[in-house]
Structures are given as structure tokens and as C-alpha cells.
Amino acid sequence: VLSTSVDASGCSIKGFPLVRNISELPQDDYGRKGLSHITVAGSLFHGLKEVEVWLQTFSPGTRTPIHRHSCEEVFVVLKGSGTLYLAPDMHRKYPGTPQEYSIFSNSTFSIPINDAHQIWNTNQQEDLQVLVIISRPPVKVFIYEDWSMPHTAARLKYPYYWDEECLQATSDKDEL
Amino acid sequence: VLSTSVDASGCSIKGFPLVRNISELPQDDYGRKGLSHITVAGSLFHGLKEVEVWLQTFSPGTRTPIHRHSCEEVFVVLKGSGTLYLAPDMHRKYPGTPQEYSIFSNSTFSIPINDAHQIWNTNQQEDLQVLVIISRPPVKVFIYEDWSMPHTAARLKYPYYWDEECLQATSDKDEL
Ligand SMILES: [Zn+2]
Numbered sequence A, B: 001v002l003s004t005s006v007d008a009s010g011c012s013i014k015g016f017p018l019v020r021n022i023s024e025l026p027q028d029d030y031g032r033k034g035l036s037h038i039t040v041a042g043s044l045f046h047g048l049k050e051v052e053v054w055l056q057t058f059s060p061g062t063r064t065p066i067h068r069h070s071c072e073e074v075f076v077v078l079k080g081s082g083t084l085y086l087a088p089d090m091h092r093k094y095p096g097t098p099q100e101y102s103i104f105s106n107s108t109f110s111i112p113i114n115d116a117h118q119i120w121n122t123n124q125q126e127d128l129q130v131l132v133i134i135s136r137p138p139v140k141v142f143i144y145e146d147w148s149m150p151h152t153a154a155r156l157k158y159p160y161y162w163d164e165e166c167l168q169a170t171s172d173k174d175e176l
């Protein structure tokens, strides 16, 4: 049962209740097959300015793009397991071969700012579910095609809003 | 089994591993009976500057002090249930009678900045476990004895570090 404060597009149409049931919040793959993303607490609809909290579920084999950002990011693994790929900034022209870390249920890690990284559900048996905390929304993200793409060629996406159709919908309404 | 990077006092003595098992992190009641606090990701030992993440468990009847702060705070309820007491800022001289909200497993809420609030495990049957995300550590907290204490009389605690004995221990070592 979806909350009555969410319209058919998954966008907020009026104030959210203060206490929200996470299982009733809108979820979407935002065009990334195998991903389920829920904005648990966000800037666009919950009015936060300093932090955002996301709940993301990756089906087996699903991964984030290789990317970097200057905000802080903390992960708490709620279910499943997988691999964190992280290329420490060696002041090279490209990320280079990443280090691999096993991540598992009830583990936590934070991403050093500006280090290129990727989360990958490398467990073929079960979903990987993580809570993601980021600072200073919206995220300014640089996306790499592969680990040898030069930093200067990484594609900038800013502002990075998950629910940008909602932003559009909100703007449209404002103009009416 | 405690991680080898944690000494007997529960303080870090050298670098934490990047991926940490939350169940192996030091936990303490920090002098508050019925509370278990774990700093999942923090400023003092994990080097974060913009967010902190805590895992807190309240036994039945256990509660936070009535308090306010200007940082953002998001709660995700992992287990149990309880009550959020929140006194919206009415520009009065004291918080006044708070509103009550039921909180429950898989619910989320964020505290409007500077509103006095209290989390209380009002469920006599089970523990209340929450993940707490705060911005701009360390927290500058104002603590109230009761809901009718004037804002100007609230007791300031700043910086509010859970693991301040560790801070002290670290400073002592620096001086050696
Ligand atoms: Zn990231």
C-alpha cells in the first residue's frame, strides 16, 4: 500500500508524515536494471540540506558505475555480500587497478573523498542491501567507463538527483 | 572477538580496517544505564568531517535526554518500537508539551533542526534499535531537565563526543 502522500509517478505531492514506513516509500530502478533505490531521507522532498540516506538493493551481478565524489559516503550492509572496488588516489592521471574488499552483512565502510570506487553484488545467490549515507546533497559525481579512463575524461553529473523527474514535476507545478 | 585495532579501553590505537564488522566494534553505555552505543562511523577515529553514524540500542524504558541541536539528525529504526517526543519550535521560552509519534521497525524520521526531542523505548517487551545519522560532527547539544525548562537554561554540552575518554587518551599520547 503506497502512502497517500505519494502520487502515481512516485513523486511527493504534499508534506510527508514525520514518521514514515520505509516499506511504503517509493522505490525505482532509475533506469539501472537490477537496482532498487529508495530515498529514505533526502534533500528534495524531506528538506534535508546536510545529509541524505538511501536504501539500495542490488540483485546478483548488479553494480554501481565506477565513480568518485568529494562528499563523504558511509555504507552499512544490511543483507547479502559483495565486493567494494576502491582505487586510492595515487595522484595518477587515472584511477588504476582498484583494491578489492569483501563486504558482508553487518559490515560498514566509508569511501575516502575523491577516490574512485564501485560496489558490486558479486554474490550470485542473494541480493545485496545497503544503507548509504552521503553528506552535502546533492552529490556531484564523476563517472568512469573503466579504471583506466583519465580523471579528466570522467563524465560529470551534477546535481545528481535520483528523483529528478520529481524535481521536473515540481518545477512544472510551480510554473502553473 | 574484538578487533585487534581496539585496545582494552575501547579506544582505537591505530588505523581501523576499511571494512569493519559492526558486531566487533566497541560498544558502551557511556554512563547511561540501558543504552548500548556503537559509533559505526565517526569523526574521532574514522576521520569523518561531515557525517557520523551511530547504532544505538535502548532496553525497555530507556530514553535519551530531552535535547536539541542545530545539526540534522535522521533515524532509521531497525528493531523494536517506541515513542518520539518532539516539541516544534513555537518561539516560546521553553519547549512545552511535546507531540508524540509512534516509531516502529523499518520506520524513519528526521528531527527538524533546533526542535527539542526525546526518543523513548516505551515498549516494555523488547529492545529498540536505531541507526542514527547526524551532520557536522561533533554535535553541539543543549539538554533539558524537563519540557518546561527555559531554552536559556538548557545545559550546553560541546563538543559532544561519545568516546571522549578516547579523545583524552589520544591527546595524552600526543603529548608523550
Ligand atoms: Zn559513491
Ligand SMILES: [Zn+2]
Binding pocket: B067, B069, B073, B111, B117
Ligand atoms: Zn537528537
